Amino acid sequence: xxxxxxxxxxxxxxxxxxxxxxxxxxxxxxxxxxxxxxxxxxxxxxxxxxxxxxxxxxxxxxxxxxxxxxxxxxxxxxxxxxxxxxxxxxxxxxxxxxxxxxxxxxxxxxxxxxxxxxxxxxxxxxxxxxxxxxxxxxxxxxxxxxxxxxxxxxxxxxxxxxxxxxxxxxxxxxxxxxxxxxxxxxxxxxxxxxxxxxxxxxxxxxxxxxxxxxxxxxxxxxxxxxxxxxxxxxxxxxxxxxxxxxxxxxxxxxxxxxxxxxxxxxxxxxxxxxxxxxxxxxxxxxxxxxxxxxxxxxxxxxxxxxxxxxxxxxxxxxxxxxxxxxxxxxxxxxxxxxxxxxxxxxxxxxxxxxxxxxxxxxxxxxxxxxxxxxxxxxxxxxxxxxxxxxxxxxxxxxxxxxxxxxxxxxxxxxxxxxxxxxxxxxxxxxxxxxxxxxxxxxxxxxxxxxxxxxxxxxxxxxxxxxxxxxxxxxxxxxxxxxxxxxxxxxxxxxxxxxxxxxxxxxxxxxxxxxxxxxxxxxxxxxxxxxxxxxxxxxxxxxxxxxxxxxxxxxxxxxxxxxxxxxxxxxxxxxxxxxxxxxxxxxxxxxxxxxxxxxxxxxxxxxxxxxxxxxxxxxxxxxxxxxxxxxxxxxxxxxxxxxxxxxxxxxxxxxxxxxxxxxxxxxxxxxxxxxxxxxxxxxxxxxxxxxxxxxxxxxxxxxxxxxxxxxxxxxxxxxxxxxxxxxxxxxxxxxxxxxxxxxxxxxxxxxxxxxxxxxxx
Amino acid sequence: xxxxxxxxxxxxxxxxxxxxxxxxxxxxxxxxxxxxxxxxxxxxxxxxxxxxxxxxxxxxxxxxxxxxxxxxxxxxxxxxxxxxxxxxxxxxxxxxxxxxxxxxxxxxxxxxxxxxxxxxxxxxxxxxxxxxxxxxxxxxxxxxxxxxxxxxxxxxxxxxxxxxxxxx
Numbered sequence: 001x002x003x004x005x006x007x008x009x010x011x012x013x014x015x016x017x018x019x020x021x022x023x024x025x026x027x028x029x030x031x032x033x034x035x036x037x038x039x040x041x042x043x044x045x046x047x048x049x050x051x052x053x054x055x056x057x058x059x060x061x062x063x064x065x066x067x068x069x070x071x072x073x074x075x076x077x078x079x080x081x082x083x084x085x086x087x088x089x090x091x092x093x094x095x096x097x098x099x100x101x102x103x104x105x106x107x108x109x110x111x112x113x114x115x116x117x118x119x120x121x122x123x124x125x126x127x128x129x130x131x132x133x134x135x136x137x138x139x140x141x142x143x144x145x146x147x148x149x150x151x152x153x154x155x156x157x158x159x160x161x162x163x164x165x166x167x168x169x170x171x172x173x174x175x176x177x178x179x180x181x182x183x184x185x186x187x188x189x190x191x192x193x194x195x196x197x198x199x200x201x202x203x204x205x206x207x208x209x210x211x212x213x214x215x216x217x218x219x220x221x222x223x224x225x226x227x228x229x230x231x232x233x234x235x236x237x238x239x240x241x242x243x244x245x246x247x248x249x250x251x252x253x254x255x256x257x258x259x260x261x262x263x264x265x266x267x268x269x270x271x272x273x274x275x276x277x278x279x280x281x282x283x284x285x286x287x288x289x290x291x292x293x294x295x296x297x298x299x300x301x302x303x304x305x306x307x308x309x310x311x312x313x314x315x316x317x318x319x320x321x322x323x324x325x326x327x328x329x330x331x332x333x334x335x336x337x338x339x340x341x342x343x344x345x346x347x348x349x350x351x352x353x354x355x356x357x358x359x360x361x362x363x364x365x366x367x368x369x370x371x372x373x374x375x376x377x378x379x380x381x382x383x384x385x386x387x388x389x390x391x392x393x394x395x396x397x398x399x400x401x402x403x404x405x406x407x408x409x410x411x412x413x414x415x416x417x418x419x420x421x422x423x424x425x426x427x428x429x430x431x432x433x434x435x436x437x438x439x440x441x442x443x444x445x446x447x448x449x450x451x452x453x454x455x456x457x458x459x460x461x462x463x464x465x466x467x468x469x470x471x472x473x474x475x476x477x478x479x480x481x482x483x484x485x486x487x488x489x490x491x492x493x494x495x496x497x498x499x500x501x502x503x504x505x506x507x508x509x510x511x512x513x514x515x516x517x518x519x520x521x522x523x524x525x526x527x528x529x530x531x532x533x534x535x536x537x538x539x540x541x542x543x544x545x546x547x548x549x550x551x552x553x554x555x556x557x558x559x560x561x562x563x564x565x566x567x568x569x570x571x572x573x574x575x576x577x578x579x580x581x582x583x584x585x586x587x588x589x590x591x592x593x594x595x596x597x598x599x600x601x602x603x604x605x606x607x608x609x610x611x612x613x614x615x616x617x618x619x620x621x622x623x624x625x626x627x628x629x630x631x632x633x634x635x636x637x638x639x640x641x642x643x644x645x646x647x648x649x650x651x652x653x654x655x656x657x658x659x660x661x662x663x664x665x666x667x668x669x670x671x672x673x674x675x676x677x678x679x680x681x682x683x684x685x686x687x688x689x690x691x692x693x694x695x696x697x698x699x700x701x702x703x704x705x706x707x708x709x710x711x712x713x714x715x716x717x718x719x720x721x722x723x724x725x726x727x728x729x730x731x732x733x734x735x736x737x738x739x740x741x742x743x744x745x746x747x748x749x750x751x752x753x754x755x756x757x758x759x760x
Numbered sequence: 761x762x763x764x765x766x767x768x769x770x771x772x773x774x775x776x777x778x779x780x781x782x783x784x785x786x787x788x789x790x791x792x793x794x795x796x797x798x799x800x801x802x803x804x805x806x807x808x809x810x811x812x813x814x815x816x817x818x819x820x821x822x823x824x825x826x827x828x829x830x831x832x833x834x835x836x837x838x839x840x841x842x843x844x845x846x847x848x849x850x851x852x853x854x855x856x857x858x859x860x861x862x863x864x865x866x867x868x869x870x871x872x873x874x875x876x877x878x879x880x881x882x883x884x885x886x887x888x889x890x891x892x893x894x895x896x897x898x899x900x901x902x903x904x905x906x907x908x909x910x911x912x913x914x915x916x917x918x919x920x921x922x923x924x925x926x927x928x
Contacts, residue, residue, distance in 0.1 A: 008861070013860060015871050017845070017856065194804070194806040194903060195804070242867060243806075484867025651904075652866075655903070658905070658907065683901060688903070691897045694907055
């Protein structure tokens with residue numbers, strides 16, 4: 001068994017020696033350097049751009065302004081293309097803009113011989129603006145008469161969707177019901193992968209070659225084609241190793257601009273690298289979502305009628321848009337089945353950083369609201385939070401009529417039992433009741449729910465190609481991407497297992513090149529072990545079939561009498577080794593009568609989806625006078641099906657927990673209300689969790705085999721971040737009796753709330 | 761920037777055991793010099809203002825953010841980058857092997873810096889407490905690992921080097 005083993009990742013040695021080449025490491029030193037002139041106002045029309053001084057700076061090769069770029073509108077979301085125009089992403093971008101929509105928008109770009117002259121020239125460019133009023137808050141932006149960002153979207157509403165079941169208005173007339181209501185706010189945060197976005201572009205034989213740090217090379221190829229108005233086949237995108245993505249690089253970022261700048265200097269090599277400040281200000285962010293939940297329930301915790309309204313702050317451009325909050329809204333009625341539900345979600349443009357995909361795709365926001373509200377219900381009716389969850393959460397056998405997803409197991413109870421046992425929940429929950437004094441402890445938990453991949457909302461397709469080498473090893477190519485999560489190692493384990501080869505006989509092409517690797521949409525939606533796993537399985541079975549059929553020629557045994565085990569062709573009837581796969585490959589390839597190069601290639605479309613589940617338990621100590629939370633213990637338990645590589649799976653969970661801890665306690669992008677400028681767009685002022693901010697992170701699993709999956713696995717990449725903030729909130733609530741309604745629960749927030757509740 | 765406006769200075773230093781000399785722009789950082797002039801691409805750029813630790817190198821045995829250390833200051837110094845840890849026949853140092861064994865590497869972008877700071881910690885020969893270790897490693901940011909396995913890799917190697925049994 002190779003699947004299920006904690007094999008070290010295939011790229012670990014190179015990464016431990018510093019040999020791994022990331023995008024910037026591969027860029028030739030001759031490259032011209034591109035830098036962008038960003039706006040210093042939040043909303044304006046560009047009246048003029050004066051480049052006369054900038055052009056004089058020695059080393060400047062070319063300056064392009066918003067008046068020089070083509071008018072091809074393009075989208076940026078890393079979504080699969082849709083042949084139905086109604087399902088295509090919003091095309092609201094041009095390469096450089098005359099209508100500035102946020103503080104930092106792209107107005108002009110410089111290409112120069114080196115970084116210093118490029119930076120000097122950017123500073124020397126003078127932009128004249130016709131300033132317009134701007135709006136940062138969603139509720140303000142929806143009002144009549146608010147500053148309008150995009151003409152086609154009145155009241156700045158990008159989209160509004162609803163879900164209805166039963167009859168909410170009728171149901172709430174029952175006089176015996178208890179009403180619980182709350183507003184829950186989540187902040188804008190950034191992905192903070194340590195490798196900033198970087199790409200370089202040049203023309204090679206009339207083809208535009210873009211090398212980029214992306215999660216979605218095949219989508220980047222399409223969007224570069226759209227943005228430059230050239231056939232997609234003329235664009236070649238190469239993705240080397242990536243220093244983290246977390247969804248930010250699931251957007252097309254500056255690849256189209258870089259490609260355009262290269263074209264504008266005759267196809268010469270141009271590099272565009274974001275600074276850390278640009279990564280914060282000019283890439284993508286997690287949507288701030290404000291949720292309003294009303295629940296009518298009975299004293300015993302029975303849910304009778306529920307209403308959810310979510311307002312998602314999209315920022316200046318559509319990017320992934322409404323998909324984020326819509327996914328979160330979908331959790332509400334599935335996670336807690338209730339006969340009467342009304343939910344509505346709005347995605348609203350504001351003059352802020354652009355919201356895109358970020359690890360958990362709206363679910364961290366949704367679960368914070370939903371689970372905080374669950375604890376508020378428990379408080380209102382005096383019910384035990386664990387009992388409430390066990391009573392109301394999606395039960396075994398639940399099937400979602402839309403996705404056809406099914407809850408096959410008693411997962412939530414299994415996860416709760418495992419997490420509670422590790423952290424000592426029951427004993428501590430009792431011990432921490434009714435504390436007094438300035439320093440108090442609390443314990444809490446929250447469940448999580450996540451869909452795997454994007455079917456049936458959008459296309460799910462993956463491709464795989466395998467080529468048998470002379471030594472009996474296999475070259476494998478997929479279109480889906482390794483971005484640090486360990487996908488290449490997992491795919492290799494799957495291939496080795498299905499073909500019957502030792503792990504070291506699988507050689508995966510780790511870097512995607514759209515001219516070489518087959519099509520794949522990329523790393524997102526925690527989809528790859530599930531969706532790409534199906535392509536790997538199918539391709540591996542085809543290759544194995546070909547190997548055995550070819551082996552008939554040399555062994556004279558019927559293919560059904562043979563199997564491949566540990567790199568050998570074995571007669572299954574008596575276990576005799578007939579020949580090695582290497583000998584077969586040599587014989588077949590160099591056969592003077594009938595040479596065969598054994599290969600297989602497949603595209604699989606996935607028309608199923610799988611629920612992924614889990615929970616987080618957290619124990620905290622709250623210093624009330626200091627308004628500080630210290631995290632003492634934390635565990636995530638996940639049911640992501642069968643584990644392909646337990647050590648890599650645990651590592652994924654730990655990273656997600658860390659991101660969740662930052663989301664809960666410290667991370668927030670802060671805006672100057674007077675100018676719309678981002679105030680803390682750097683790693684000093686933006687409080688990413690450090691080594692000092694974590695206790696031991698415990699990751700455990702409940703391995704319920706996913707019946708719809710090629711290898712029994714389902715989503716794990718994103719889910720770990722989801723339940724952490726509501727679990728910590730529950731622990732703070734138990735310690736202090738004070739519910740928090742806004743993330744992060746940093747000292748500012750705690751001070752405000754403790755003051756309101758007269759604790760200080 | 762025109763060539764005539766530039767100011768260059770000769771810098772001679774030992775890099776990974778070899779004496780090297782080059783002319784550098786006086787404004788260049790040590791990161792720039794190591795990456796651009798010597799193609800030592802294990803020295804990563806994550807912020808270029810000393811916040812993330814990805815560009816860490818050892819200067820006379822001490823871990824520094826090379827992005828906020830001027831290249832000209834390196835004159836006469838002994839610099840070690842991650843490339844310098846590998847033995848002549850590709851042997852890995854104990855801490856590199858520990859990063860592999862403990863699954864402490866994911867995207868790998870912060871790894872070179874972490875490994876060099878870990879080397880400084882381990883070379884000190886001191887047995888640090890968990891809290892002290894966390895503090896000593898806190899100059900590095902990582903978004904993939906939650907630091908958990910990096911901590912395990914450094915701690916286990918520290919105990920191994922000192923011939924002590926890892927407390928359970």
